[in-house]
Amino acid sequence: MAKHRIAVIGLGKISQDQHLPVIDASGEFELAAVVSTRGLSQGGVPSFRTPAELYRAMPEIGIVAVNTPPDVRHAIAREALAAGKDVLLEKPPAATLTELADLEALAEAKKRVLFATWHSRFNPAVEAARTLLAEAGLRSLRIEWRENVKKWHPGQDWVWEPGGFGVFDPGINALSIFTRILPAIPFVRSAELTYPSNRQTPIAAKLVFASADPAAPALTADFDWRETGGETWHMLIETADGRSARLFKGGAALEVDGRVTVEAPSEEYQHIYRHFAGLLDARRSDVDGAPLRLVADAMLVGRRLTTDAFDW
Ligand code: NAP
Numbered sequence: 001m002a003k004h005r006i007a008v009i010g011l012g013k014i015s016q017d018q019h020l021p022v023i024d025a026s027g028e029f030e031l032a033a034v035v036s037t038r039g040l041s042q043g044g045v046p047s048f049r050t051p052a053e054l055y056r057a058m059p060e061i062g063i064v065a066v067n068t069p070p071d072v073r074h075a076i077a078r079e080a081l082a083a084g085k086d087v088l089l090e091k092p093p094a095a096t097l098t099e100l101a102d103l104e105a106l107a108e109a110k111k112r113v114l115f116a117t118w119h120s121r122f123n124p125a126v127e128a129a130r131t132l133l134a135e136a137g138l139r140s141l142r143i144e145w146r147e148n149v150k151k152w153h154p155g156q157d158w159v160w161e162p163g164g165f166g167v168f169d170p171g172i173n174a175l176s177i178f179t180r181i182l183p184a185i186p187f188v189r190s191a192e193l194t195y196p197s198n199r200q201t202p203i204a205a206k207l208v209f210a211s212a213d214p215a216a217p218a219l220t221a222d223f224d225w226r227e228t229g230g231e232t233w234h235m236l237i238e239t240a241d242g243r244s245a246r247l248f249k250g251g252a253a254l255e256v257d258g259r260v261t262v263e264a265p266s267e268e269y270q271h272i273y274r275h276f277a278g279l280l281d282a283r284r285s286d287v288d289g290a291p292l293r294l295v296a297d298a299m300l301v302g303r304r305l306t307t308d309a310f311d312w
Pocket of ligand 1: 009010011012013014015035036037038039040067068069070072090091092119152156169
């Protein structure tokens with residue numbers, strides 16, 4: 001079967017690290033063009049400064065991946081859907097809930113496929129954790145997601161601007177797993193958001209959740225971008241039947257009562273593109289706003305604390 005011809009919009013870190021190499025090695029996709037405001041090129045395919053130039057010059061390209069920062073994603077995705085393209089969105093899929101609802105509605109109206117990716121969900125141990133919680137019930141779950149912003153977002157000033165999400169940029173990855181594995185819908189009960197004195201987004205956040213689960217499990221999250229001793233991306237779980245489990249390595253591994261039950265290389269983006277190919281073949285969209293809703297709710301109920309100024 002012919003490969004899907006796709007254009008990648010925004011050739012920043014995640015496009016270079018994941019999308020371009022994964023498309024290059026894919027049996028289902030072929031890179032047809034790129035759009036780069038800086039004029040970067042890739043693999044000899046045509047490069048355009050704006051999506052509009054791409055759509056004019058190569059109207060036959062029917063699929064785009066939007067890998068820009070989130071605050072400009074809505075306008076770019078809207079333009080793509082309006083031009084009749086199927087669209088893959090990097091996470092977070094939009095800067096606001098209403099922008100995401102607008103994209104969903106437009107995709108439906110235009111009969112286009114819209115895929116809001118949550119890369120962390122494509123880790124091998126996530127479904128095993130979901131099954132464990134469905135079978136064993138949940139007593140408590142603590143998310144600990146700590147990393148060094150200087151290592152993971154070097155010089156990316158957009159993360160500190162309104163719409164840039166701050167520490168929720170990685171935190172939403174944890175929330176995408178959390179909303180996938182929990183047996184019942186979680187709600188944000190309270191949040192403590194710590195802002196550097198010179199920045200517009202939080203560098204740390206502590207969340208306490210409530211849940212629709214009648215067993216009322218204790219649910220908390222601790223996100224911090226000030227970690228200098230290596231990253232921690234794990235969830236500590238106590239099941240209702242007394243087992244203790246840890247989903248770790250960002251969702252690539254699971255241990256139950258001290259024994260590793262799942263551990264496999266993380267191939268998040270290979271799975272993303274395989275899933276996208278399936279959606280395109282079925283002409284079906286996949287848009288889940290649950291992780292974005294939790295971030296928005298944390299901002300709605302959050303208490304603001306101020307800490308030292310942040311500079312690169
Ligand atoms: P980045 O390195 O800053 O790259 C974003 C790219 O988008 C820029 O290099 C630029 O590419 C393009 N861009 C920037 N501003 C734009 C604008 N106003 N209009 C159009 N294009 C613009 O950021 P990133 O780390 O790749 O992150 C991008 C998205 O991927 C974020 O939503 C992030 O959460 C997500 N993500 C990142 C990682 C990671 O490890 N960094 C992992 C998973 C997901 P051109 O100069 O080529 O136009």
